[in-house]
Amino acid sequence: MSASEIGQQLINVLSLGSTYALLALGLALVFGVMGLVNFAYGELVTITGYTMYLMTINGVPWGLAVVCGITFATIASLLMERLAFRPLRNASFLTLLFASFALSVILQNVFRATVSPRTKGIRGPGLLIESLQIGPLTISWMSIVTIVVGAAALILLTLFMRGSLAGISMRAAAENFSVARLMGIKANRVIALAFVISGLLAGVAGVLWVSRSGSVSPAMGFVPILKAFIATVIGGLGSLPGAVLGGFVLAAAEIFFIVVLPTSVQPFSDPFALLLVIAILYFKPNGLLAPVAERV
Amino acid sequence: MAVFARLISSRFMRSVLRTAVPLVVVLVAVMVVGAVMAPDGRGATYRLLVNFLITVVIVVALQMFTGNSGIVSWGHAAFVGIGAYSTAWFSVPMVIKEDIFPGLPAWMMGAEWGLVPCLLVSTAIGALAAAVVGLAICRMKETAMAMSTLGLLVIAHGIYSNWEGWTRGTEGVYALPTNTTIYIACGFACLAVLLAVMFKYSRVGLRLQASREDPLSAESTGVSVVRARYFAWVASAAMSALAGSLWAQFNLAFGPAQFYYAQVFAILSMLVIGGLATVSGALVGAGITTVIFEVLRGVENEGNLFGIEVPQISGLAQMILALITLLILIFRPNGLLAWWELDGWIVKARDRFWKGGRKLAPDAGEKGGE
Numbered sequence: 001m002s003a004s005e006i007g008q009q010l011i012n013v014l015s016l017g018s019t020y021a022l023l024a025l026g027l028a029l030v031f032g033v034m035g036l037v038n039f040a041y042g043e044l045v046t047i048t049g050y051t052m053y054l055m056t057i058n059g060v061p062w063g064l065a066v067v068c069g070i071t072f073a074t075i076a077s078l079l080m081e082r083l084a085f086r087p088l089r090n091a092s093f094l095t096l097l098f099a100s101f102a103l104s105v106i107l108q109n110v111f112r113a114t115v116s117p118r119t120k121g122i123r124g125p126g127l128l129i130e131s132l133q134i135g136p137l138t139i140s141w142m143s144i145v146t147i148v149v150g151a152a153a154l155i156l157l158t159l160f161m162r163g164s165l166a167g168i169s170m171r172a173a174a175e176n177f178s179v180a181r182l183m184g185i186k187a188n189r190v191i192a193l194a195f196v197i198s199g200l201l202a203g204v205a206g207v208l209w210v211s212r213s214g215s216v217s218p219a220m221g222f223v224p225i226l227k228a229f230i231a232t233v234i235g236g237l238g239s240l241p242g243a244v245l246g247g248f249v250l251a252a253a254e255i256f257f258i259v260v261l262p263t264s265v266q267p268f269s270d271p272f273a274l275l276l277v278i279a280i281l282y283f284k285p286n287g288l289l290a291p292v293a294e295r296v
Numbered sequence: 297m298a299v300f301a302r303l304i305s306s307r308f309m310r311s312v313l314r315t316a317v318p319l320v321v322v323l324v325a326v327m328v329v330g331a332v333m334a335p336d337g338r339g340a341t342y343r344l345l346v347n348f349l350i351t352v353v354i355v356v357a358l359q360m361f362t363g364n365s366g367i368v369s370w371g372h373a374a375f376v377g378i379g380a381y382s383t384a385w386f387s388v389p390m391v392i393k394e395d396i397f398p399g400l401p402a403w404m405m406g407a408e409w410g411l412v413p414c415l416l417v418s419t420a421i422g423a424l425a426a427a428v429v430g431l432a433i434c435r436m437k438e439t440a441m442a443m444s445t446l447g448l449l450v451i452a453h454g455i456y457s458n459w460e461g462w463t464r465g466t467e468g469v470y471a472l473p474t475n476t477t478i479y480i481a482c483g484f485a486c487l488a489v490l491l492a493v494m495f496k497y498s499r500v501g502l503r504l505q506a507s508r509e510d511p512l513s514a515e516s517t518g519v520s521v522v523r524a525r526y527f528a529w530v531a532s533a534a535m536s537a538l539a540g541s542l543w544a545q546f547n548l549a550f551g552p553a554q555f556y557y558a559q560v561f562a563i564l565s566m567l568v569i570g571g572l573a574t575v576s577g578a579l580v581g582a583g584i585t586t587v588i589f590e591v592l593r594g595v596e597n598e599g600n601l602f603g604i605e606v607p608q609i610s611g612l613a614q615m616i617l618a619l620i621t622l623l624i625l626i627f628r629p630n631g632l633l634a635w636w637e638l639d640g641w642i643v644k645a646r647d648r649f650w651k652g653g654r655k656l657a658p659d660a661g662e663k664g665g666e
Contacts, residue, residue: 037439037442084622084626087626088625088626088629091625091629092366092629093438093439094366094367094368094572095625095629097368097442098368098564098568098621098625099622099625099626101561101564102561102565102568102618102619102621102622102625103618103622105561105614105615105617105618106615106618106619106622108611108614109611109612109614109615109618110615112611113611113612113615117611218611219557222557226446226450229443229446230443230447233439233440233443233444237439237440267454267457267458268454268455268458270450270451270454271450271451271454271455274447274450274451275451277447278432278433278444278447279432281432281436281440281443281444282432282435282436285435285436285437285440286437286440287440
């Protein structure tokens, strides 16, 4: 493999990895503050997709549709917390997981009943399909936009988490919820905030996801939540840097198998990537960057 | 003979029978209804009842693992699939097999086995697969385990959809022989219930329940959590594969989509609605869910609710089932039956009726309230 091919694939890893990292971060944030692996998180991506679909077919400009898509995902995330998860505060990991799984199925069927059970095409701005020639590398604008948006979101989130009082209290809550409350952090507020940020991240990742795939369907949330779940577990559930790292590791594994495997076994590249992930977990059962303190 | 008599009269066996007998009675009653209503073994009701009995095996198998260990498994549908596909490899007539499974080796190509050998080989293949996968999965932390079983489901789905020579990909398999009757389905449902109850009251089962309540404390009192999980994992996967084989020999044609997200959700809902901790809960949940699904499917496909016309809504059955599951989790988080098996509820009801509400002491091996 030549150097330029390696460079090409590195760009793919960065672009796919930053999408995964955004998704994983949103999931990890909520897990951090309330011990919930939110399975309905994938449906936030779907909500973004459908908002954009319904707006663009009605002639709303792309930019506005993007903003509305992200806003709706955020609102939906907050509503989820209010309606479904607040009554389950302090429930066990298993109960919360089941509840979010049920919520995800409810939402999927709402989309099926109200919009359409079929896959719908969605057209983004023409620029995203074109690509840029830099020396020997051909880079699509989609990848560039994804990497830039991903990097910007990660930097902003880091600044927010480290610099602002709200961010610091959220990190404290993720570290140890009871002690954080003793320090005067309001439980409801910090959990709601986690859901808002998680919704924002899902919205941003959703825009990228939909622009890449060019279609929306009721069950489309399954793949994003699966990737996010895997990424957070590889990184160590509860660790935010771990979630980002996990996203990039997963993307690297997927691209690696797509490149390495011969065409005849190409359909098995995803299973292979998952096997590799399970192998990683075999040697590091708590993930790569597991939090030091055990959640009690 | 004397050993057998001693086993039957042992305390362990007495508790097992006390729990299992009411469940077996329910299952046999279902069978009798089916046999009386459709003596020729045809018709929608007969199909419904047989599929219900097979579903009981699937849900009870999952209860054995998830109920006792407290770890969710998305992967069990994959083992049901393993059972179904291996049954197809050994039972589809050779003429058709050459067409749909061109990749099979010659000795498998010729196999046109009957019910029992197919069940045995499917269970064995399922157990073997679980034994290999379990080596990695059972060592993990609870959350990583949940993720890995989801990964397992996706891997299995990828294999079923793409391994053309052995599975015919997404086009699916057909032409399996009809071997599963309502009697056979009922027999295996009873066996599954009996085994699950025995497991629950057995030493390994109790250790696993201890690890469910608190893995660290269990470990510190000398329980090998990993070993207990591994045992339950392999046993319940083998039972799932057996159910898959029964299912395949009744439904005769299937594809990879039959062992995926929608099915996993249905099985998990059954478990949650009835209650994770009990075998009876699995059975009750399977029953309730089957009824709900059957009624709502009428609405979904024909716009017909008990003869009244209502608008058709796609995905309605799944949506309502999910809503019920969510409400149960919020208002009755331990499921309808909570910590008591059916026999416990019978005693409870009897005591309330005769003695005006005496408190029931929880059984050995069960958690007595919070």
